[in-house]
Amino acid sequence: MQLDQAKQLRELESQLNAEYQAILAKKLNLDLTRGKPSSDQLDLSDALDGILKGNYIAADGTDTRNYGGLDGLPEAKKLGANIMGVEAANVLVGGSSSLTLMFQVALTAHLFGLKDAASAWKHEGDIAFLCPVPGYDRHFTICEQLGIKMINVPMTATGPDMDIVENLIKSDSKIKGIWCVPKYSNPTGVVYSNETVERIAKLGKIASPNFRVFWDNAYAVHDLIDNPPQLASILEATKKHNTEDSVIQFASTSKITQAGAGVAFVAASATNLAGFKKALSACTIGPDKVNQIRHTRFLPDRSALMAHMKKHAELLNPRFSAVLDALAKAFDGTDLGNWEKPVGGYFVSFDTRKNCAKETVRLAAEAGVKLTPAGATFPYGKDPDDRNIRIAPSVPTVPDVVAAMQVFVVCVKLASVRQDLAALG
Amino acid sequence: MQLDQAKQLRELESQLNAEYQAILAKKLNLDLTRGKPSSDQLDLSDALDGILKGNYIAADGTDTRNYGGLDGLPEAKKLGANIMGVEAANVLVGGSSSLTLMFQVALTAHLFGLKDAASAWKHEGDIAFLCPVPGYDRHFTICEQLGIKMINVPMTATGPDMDIVENLIKSDSKIKGIWCVPKYSNPTGVVYSNETVERIAKLGKIASPNFRVFWDNAYAVHDLIDNPPQLASILEATKKHNTEDSVIQFASTSKITQAGAGVAFVAASATNLAGFKKALSACTIGPDKVNQIRHTRFLPDRSALMAHMKKHAELLNPRFSAVLDALAKAFDGTDLGNWEKPVGGYFVSFDTRKNCAKETVRLAAEAGVKLTPAGATFPYGKDPDDRNIRIAPSVPTVPDVVAAMQVFVVCVKLASVRQDLAALG
Numbered sequence: 119m120q121l122d123q124a125k126q127l128r129e130l131e132s133q134l135n136a137e138y139q140a141i142l143a144k145k146l147n148l149d150l151t152r153g154k155p156s157s158d159q160l161d162l163s164d165a166l167d168g169i170l171k172g173n174y175i176a177a178d179g180t181d182t183r184n185y186g187g188l189d190g191l192p193e194a195k196k197l198g199a200n201i202m203g204v205e206a207a208n209v210l211v212g213g214s215s216s217l218t219l220m221f222q223v224a225l226t227a228h229l230f231g232l233k234d235a236a237s238a239w240k241h242e243g244d245i246a247f248l249c250p251v252p253g254y255d256r257h258f259t260i261c262e263q264l265g266i267k268m269i270n271v272p273m274t275a276t277g278p279d280m281d282i283v284e285n286l287i288k289s290d291s292k293i294k295g296i297w298c299v300p301k302y303s304n305p306t307g308v309v310y311s312n313e314t315v316e317r318i319a320k321l322g323k324i325a326s327p328n329f330r331v332f333w334d335n336a337y338a339v340h341d342l343i344d345n346p347p348q349l350a351s352i353l354e355a356t357k358k359h360n361t362e363d364s365v366i367q368f369a370s371t372s373k374i375t376q377a378g379a380g381v382a383f384v385a386a387s388a389t390n391l392a393g394f395k396k397a398l399s400a401c402t403i404g405p406d407k408v409n410q411i412r413h414t415r416f417l418p419d420r421s422a423l424m425a426h427m428k429k430h431a432e433l434l435n436p437r438f439s440a441v442l443d444a445l446a447k448a449f450d451g452t453d454l455g456n457w458e459k460p461v462g463g464y465f466v467s468f469d470t471r472k473n474c475a476k477e478t479v480r481l482a483a484e485a486g487v488k489l490t491p492a493g494a495t496f497p498y499g500k501d502p503d504d505r506n507i508r509i510a511p512s513v514p515t516v517p518d519v520v521a522a523m524q525v526f527v528v529c530v531k532l533a534s535v536r537q538d539l540a541a542l543g
Numbered sequence: 544m545q546l547d548q549a550k551q552l553r554e555l556e557s558q559l560n561a562e563y564q565a566i567l568a569k570k571l572n573l574d575l576t577r578g579k580p581s582s583d584q585l586d587l588s589d590a591l592d593g594i595l596k597g598n599y600i601a602a603d604g605t606d607t608r609n610y611g612g613l614d615g616l617p618e619a620k621k622l623g624a625n626i627m628g629v630e631a632a633n634v635l636v637g638g639s640s641s642l643t644l645m646f647q648v649a650l651t652a653h654l655f656g657l658k659d660a661a662s663a664w665k666h667e668g669d670i671a672f673l674c675p676v677p678g679y680d681r682h683f684t685i686c687e688q689l690g691i692k693m694i695n696v697p698m699t700a701t702g703p704d705m706d707i708v709e710n711l712i713k714s715d716s717k718i719k720g721i722w723c724v725p726k727y728s729n730p731t732g733v734v735y736s737n738e739t740v741e742r743i744a745k746l747g748k749i750a751s752p753n754f755r756v757f758w759d760n761a762y763a764v765h766d767l768i769d770n771p772p773q774l775a776s777i778l779e780a781t782k783k784h785n786t787e788d789s790v791i792q793f794a795s796t797s798k799i800t801q802a803g804a805g806v807a808f809v810a811a812s813a814t815n816l817a818g819f820k821k822a823l824s825a826c827t828i829g830p831d832k833v834n835q836i837r838h839t840r841f842l843p844d845r846s847a848l849m850a851h852m853k854k855h856a857e858l859l860n861p862r863f864s865a866v867l868d869a870l871a872k873a874f875d876g877t878d879l880g881n882w883e884k885p886v887g888g889y890f891v892s893f894d895t896r897k898n899c900a901k902e903t904v905r906l907a908a909e910a911g912v913k914l915t916p917a918g919a920t921f922p923y924g925k926d927p928d929d930r931n932i933r934i935a936p937s938v939p940t941v942p943d944v945v946a947a948m949q950v951f952v953v954c955v956k957l958a959s960v961r962q963d964l965a966a967l968g
Contacts (some may be wrong), residue, residue: 168593183801221826263825379833400688401646408804
């Protein structure tokens with residue numbers, strides 16, 4: 119029986135290898151690595167340049183061309199509020215990058231204190247952040263840069279495993295934060311359930327002082343379908359539990375208008391905003407308000423915003439379908455991989471069998487299909503199970519996504535069957 | 544004789560006080576506080592919005608709308624090089640604020656090291672910066688925020704007193720930097736002499752390791768006259784002395800195009816740029832390249848830049864003349880004050896007699912003329928002699944500058960004569 123199995127595996131490997139060799143001969147050059155908008159998506163916002171028609175004055179009379187306005191224009195705060203579903207009074211508008219705002223908030227909390235100088239994390243020695251995995255590599259880089267230890271927490275279909283999160287926080291007073299991408303999580307595409315949001319809002323009650331949830335709502339309005347899942351309001355939940363200071367929200371228009379030239383936002387309690395503004399005032403006179411007013415003229419209200427996002431969805435949808443159809447056709451009912459079926463965001467996350475991710479990525483690269491390096495979705499670039507691969511289909515054309523996924527499927531199968539063969543000896 | 548003098552002083556005081564009371568009755572509301580461009584100056588760059596006409600592609604094919612390009616577009620580096628008089632290869636292009644770049648470079652040198660982790664200033668305990676005074680308050684704020692001690696060094700008509708600078712640096716290994724505004728220094732308007740530039744370039748030879756000159760060339764092309772003084776090239780001087788790593792230059796278009804929405808630049812050695820980029824990559828994917836390309840289309844070469852700056856000079860010149868004429872008329876040949884006669888930049892700096900600056904600013908404020916708080920041009924806001932007042936005439940209209948200077952003159956005289964009277968007892 120084992121001999122039969124080995125024979126079958128060898129036959130399968132040989133057949134897959136033939137398919138793989140045929141792919142190699144095509145000399146493909148395809149790229150599923152970075153989560154950035156395609157040119158077609160960027161074209162949707164080309165009206166930004168020239169939209170001011172000589173009128174650089176904000177609604178409150180501010181001359182946007184001059185210095186000042188550390189926390190942004192009132193109408194830009196409203197735009198941020200529309201995206202994040204919060205009050206404009208809780209919003210600070212930054213430059214073009216929410217990542218920079220996250221770094222600056224983390225730096226402020228670490229060195230200067232968000233509440234006061236005594237609240238700075240640096241006074242507590244080696245502190246740590248919880249990192250739901252797989253997650254966003256640039257979040258992890260911020261921790262690494264600031265010398266903050268990272269502790270992995272598994273993601274589930276409803277968000278981070280909250281039993282583990284709560285237990286870790288209760289048992290370790292050095293834990294000062296957690297990274298969250300609550301809607302269309304990077305990379306799994308999961309939307310945090312109402313219960314998860316509620317439990318995260320309560321972490322401020324069990325955590326040590328100065329604990330902060332970094333709530334990176336990067337895909338808040340980035341739905342692919344008409345009746346998308348609703349993310350519960352973390353702000354309302356923290357108000358209910360009197361933990362408003364424990365959560366800081368981030369968003370930007372990077373994947374709404376121009377990826378490199380959008381407007382970024384922080385939403386937080388009055389205490390957090392005051393502490394952040396104090397630190398911010400040492401390093402800037404104020405953000406680019408001309409770009410803010412361009413954006414508010416382009417997206418004047420929530421309905422303009424949602425209509426604009428629908429155009430993105432029309433471009434992204436066939437690409438996501440190409441990925442999900444290929445995965446379903448190849449792996450439904452098999453034990454070769456697991457994945458979520460996101461209805462928004464920028465990624466599909468695929469878990470191979472244990473110890474097959476690196477080999478799959480290597481095989482794909484040799485066949486001309488670039489994938490994000492295996493491990494990149496984990497702190498320090500180390501996926502302990504070597505399983506997770508992030509697929510980013512937004513940039514290539516639909517036929518290219520289809521072609522790339524054909525390669526991906528063959529590579530997953532080949533890595534798996536070769537692993538089986540190796541196990542047989 | 545002393546009685547006669549006292550009588551004369553009392554008469555003078557009474558006459559000045561009458562003038563002052565007449566001013567009070569006018570209920571003025573004038574402002575000479577901040578060094579920012581006027582609306583007329585900002586109008587000069589209104590063509591920036593709409594200049595792209597749908598073409599967002601840089602010369603090298605980069606789609607400026609998308610992510611990436613940590614150190615900026617090649618043509619934007621060239622713009623920075625044109626402003627600073629350096630090679631484009633030595634330039635990194637940031638967001639809209641050179642102040643932010645200065646903070647980020649200082650933070651990098653302090654926490655992470657510009658050369659390597661071991662070179663970080665934090666390993667050397669309490670470090671210090673030399674601060675030529677009077678100077679720019681926001682430079683001092685960066686030091687204060689990072690916990691860097693500040694040591695005052697007097698400014699002269701040729702730049703910082705270099706004997707004092709060199710002696711301090713030789714005797715104190717904790718000194719890791721010096722702030723310099725080498726052309727039209729903020730606020731004295733002095734242009735560093737060739738000898739000063741040469742001696743600053745040699746500081747890297749006598750300073751302790753990881754010493755850095757922060758060369759804030761904010762007014763590099765901001766001349767008011769046709770044949771302006773030439774600032775010697777610090778880059779050439781450091782090349783000659785093999786101290787290229789010891790100087791980091793900064794500039795921006797804030798006072799060339801739009802004060803809050805310009806493009807900022809760092810120029811530095813390959814080693815410094817590499818260290819800075821490494822740290823920068825933890826907090827941003829890249830700066831706003833769309834704004835960069837707007838600027839390069841608007842100011843395509845050095846001659847376009849200089850023609851544009853001439854228009855600024857035409858607007859600024861009458862304002863500076865109003866200040867300098869008023870000071871000359873009132874104080875030439877007296878011992879009531881000293882000032883430089885800047886031919887560029889944004890400020891005139893006036894030194895009253897000892898212990899008269901605060902009182903002058905107070906009197907002016909009561910009479911409806913806002914001046915920058917006395918002391919603001921010194922570290923920790925403390926002018927030990929209470930002498931320096933920064934006058935910023937760019938924003939008010941010419942008649943308003945004239946009116947404000949009439950008040951200023953009376954306030955200086957009144958503060959001085961009252962001090963004389965108090966000394967007489």
